[in-house]
Amino acid sequence: MRAVVQRLGKAEVEVNGNVVGRTVEGRPGLLVLLGVGQTDDESDARYLAAKIAGLRIFPDPEGKMNLSVVDVDGSVLVVSQFTLYGDCRKGRRPSFVAAMAPGPAEELVRSFARELRGLVPHVDEGVFGADMKVHLTNDGPVTLLIDSDKDF
Numbered sequence: 047m048r049a050v051v052q053r054l055g056k057a058e059v060e061v062n063g064n065v066v067g068r069t070v071e072g073r074p075g076l077l078v079l080l081g082v083g084q085t086d087d088e089s090d091a092r093y094l095a096a097k098i099a100g101l102r103i104f105p106d107p108e109g110k111m112n113l114s115v116v117d118v119d120g121s122v123l124v125v126s127q128f129t130l131y132g133d134c135r136k137g138r139r140p141s142f143v144a145a146m147a148p149g150p151a152e153e154l155v156r157s158f159a160r161e162l163r164g165l166v167p168h169v170d171e172g173v174f175g176a177d178m179k180v181h182l183t184n185d186g187p188v189t190l191l192i193d194s195d196k197d198f
Contacts (some may be wrong), residue, residue, distance in 0.1 A: 047158065047194040048130040049163045050079040053103050057182035059172040066178075067170035070121040073079075075106055077182050079121050080158060081130025082151040083144055084194045086125045090194035091154055095161035098122070103188050109187075121168035125180055148175055 057077045058068035069075035078098060099116055106112040115122060128151065132140035146154070152174040163169045172178045191198055 047083065047086045047094050048156070049082040049094055049098065049192045050127075050130065050180065051098055051101065051190045051192060052077045053102075053185045053188035055183040055185050057180065059123065059125055059181040061116055061173050061176045062179070065170050066176075067125075069123050069170065070168050073120050073168075074115070074118045074185065075121040075123065075147060076115050077125065077180070078162075078193065079125050079127040079130065080155055081127050082146040082154045083131055084146050086154055088154070088157055091158040092161050093194050095158055095165060097192060099162060099165035101190070103190070113167055119167055121170070122162060122166050123170050123172070124155070124159050124162065125172040125178060126151070126174045151165075158167060 047062040054075055054077055056069050056071060056074065058065050060066065100114050102114050103111050104113040104115065104118045128142060131145035132142055134140050134145060155174055159169055159171050
């Protein structure tokens, strides 16, 4: 699994003009763009959920990145994004052959969100496979790339 994790002030995701998921207003939070690869399984979902919940990327009273989303009573918005497995090394059109098929990928995205809900006070989600519009206010900005295979 691959994730782009962004620290933010707020975020929401729309489908067909309706807000379907958002972070909690007034609380710090994270946007997690999540891609699922062909070889991923439940252990990847558990690893990534624990890693993201424990990331110390929020400032402590001295301004040092030392607190996690759990420490700051924050929230997380999870948005599935198969394009994180786009391979752009050849030509100009990305190849998505490394992305998991939609059915099993949706199950693993739900599993990831379930794992995260066991660790973080508030977790909301987009709609798997939908054309989503994501609105966010970055904080920092702080953006991290995490891969359960530890490729980067």
